[in-house]
Amino acid sequence: MAYAEKRGTGKTPWRARYKRPDGTLGSEPGFRTKKAAEDWGEDQEAAIRAGRWQDPEKARTPFAEFVPIWMAAQKVAPATVIKRQRLLTRHLIPGFGTTKLCEINIFTARAWGNKQTCAQSTVNHALTLLSMILTGAADAGYLLANPMYGRRRQSDRAVHDVSQQQGEVAHAPDDDEEVWAQPEDAYRLYQRLGGVEGLMVASACYTGLRWGELAGLHRSNVLLPRVDDLDGKPFERTVLRIDPKVGALHEVEFALEGEELASWHKAEDERLAACLEKGWKANRRKEPKGQVRLYLGPPKNKTSAREVDLPPFLVKLWERHLAEWSHDYVFCTPGAAGAWWRRGNYSRVLRPAADGRDAIPVKRGFAGRGEWAPILPGFTMRGARHTHDTWMKEDRVDRALRFKTQGWAVTGDIEGVYEHVTPQMRKERLDALEARWERGKRLALAQVS
Structure with missing residues (x-):
């Protein structure tokens, strides 16, 4: 039976003593009265008998001590491990390393986030990881529940700069918003870049592939024929295939x-x-x-291993490209070695094409270059994936085919269980993409003339 002991003469001299599940005596100091200590101890023993007890000592485990335990229990891709380690070592461990698990809550998390000077998207990713770790702590019996679960962690309200004159308000940019393209913008980028670089942009916009899926695409997995029955007639289409084992470049x-x-x-x-x-x-x-x-490794998830229908214009562009291309991978670097693209290397190609560049005059050892006006500042290959989904929604492509094309999993959705992709859906999507290409080409050429 629980009881109380007096320890010292301060404001909180009493401590509770109670029997733990293993038979040993547990204690908790910090009570003003004997009755309060006894009540707390009896509550612990009642929770133990009911099977809902949580060890107060485990709840006081420092965050930095629990992190390795949580990380060891995760089974994720190497890239995810590296990202989490970076967030932990650069942000969360310095901020919460010595903090007890039971002292981390939505208020301490918000206060920490408001003090950070890094990009807001980085802060949000760090707080999401923090919440995942606290959920793990609850699952492992260190906490009763994750106090951050389901709670909004950052405010989207405008940031006011009091130093600005005449009452002007400065708004913090949305770091997570991707720039997406209109068909004419995609065509202008395709023309400006030319070669394999331009074809990569056009292909990303008109297929919705992730960067790793595009950069790791082998020629054996493209231009594959498929035939369906549509209204009693053969419906021929051409697809690319994302391999479940080596379908993405990491x-x-x-x-x-x-x-x-x-x-x-x-x-x-x-x-x-x-x-x-x-x-x-x-x-x-x-x-x-x-x-x-x-x-090369598996794509992002099981549903990412898929086939994606190619619009007719893209089939022709790829056939012409592969007929002259000597490398095994469709979108590797154009050099003799045909190496895989790195994100940073391709970004150095895409950035001036999308953002514009200044002219450099001819000088000794340099032939000079012309000026490029901006086409779509801030556009990225991730933005091309956003572009494709936006186009499909605008063209009223059925959700089942949208999810199939993008490689998304349908979870917890009864509609997703019962809906299926039909040949008619595929035809309508391909017709809409073909029309977009022709319209984008016409508008882009009209702007030039």
């Missing part, structure tokens, strides 16, 4: 450890020795924390 930063780190130091020693032998001055480079690697 770009992940792995930590350098053990032999790999030793190999890096050996190569650096050899580089410095070669420079010294030639009489060159060279400094030792900073030891890298990680190494970015490219590899």
Whole structure:
């Protein structure tokens, strides 16, 4: 039976003593009266008998101590592990590392988020991860429940800059909003970039593929014929296939450890020795924390392994491209080696095409370049995926085919269980995309003339 003990003479001299599930005595200090301590202890023993007891000691576990336990229980893609580790080491551990799990709630999370100077999207991702970890703490018996579950964590209200004159209001930009394209914008980018780079933009806008699915697309998985029955007649279509095992290119930063780190130091020693032998001055480079690697692997989820119908104009462009293309991957770099694209490398191609660039005059060793006016500032390859879904919604493409095309899973939705893709849906989508291409081409050429 629970009882109370007096410890000291301060304002809260009483502590509760109660029997834990394993038979040992537990204690909780900080009570003003003997009665309050006894009541608390009896509540604990009642909760133990009812099977709903939560150990107060576990709830006081520092956040940084529970994180490795939670991370070890997760089974996610390497890229997700790296992203979570980055958010933890750069943001959450410095902010909550020594904080007890039971002291983290929606108010402390909001207060922390309001003090951050990084992008709002980064803050939101960090708080989402924090909430996931607290849910894990509840599942593991460290907390009764996640106090952040289902709660709005950041305000979308405008940010007022009191330093601005004449009562003007500054609005914080929405970091998560993607720039999407109209058909004429997509065609102008396709023309300006040209080659495989331009075809990548057009293909992303008219298929909705993710970057990794597009960059890792093998020629054996494209231009595949399919035949359906539509009104008693054959309906022929051409598809691309996202392979369930190697259908996406992954770009992940792995930590350098053990032999790999030793190999890096050996190569650096050899580089410095070669420079010294030639009489060159060279400094030792900073030891890298990680190494970015490219590899083929499964797409984002099971439903991402799919077939996507190609509109007729894109079939013709791909046939012409592959007839002249000597590489195995449809959208690799145009050099002789045909290497996989890195996101940063392709961004250096896309950014000036979308955002515009200044002219550089001819000078010694440089042929010069012309000025490019902006076409669609801020447009990205993720924005191309947004573009495709926006177009499908505008063209009234049935939801079943939209989800199928984008590789989205339908969960907890009875409509998704009963709806299916039909040949008529596919035909209507392809007809709408073909019409968009022709309209975009006509408008883009009209703007030039």
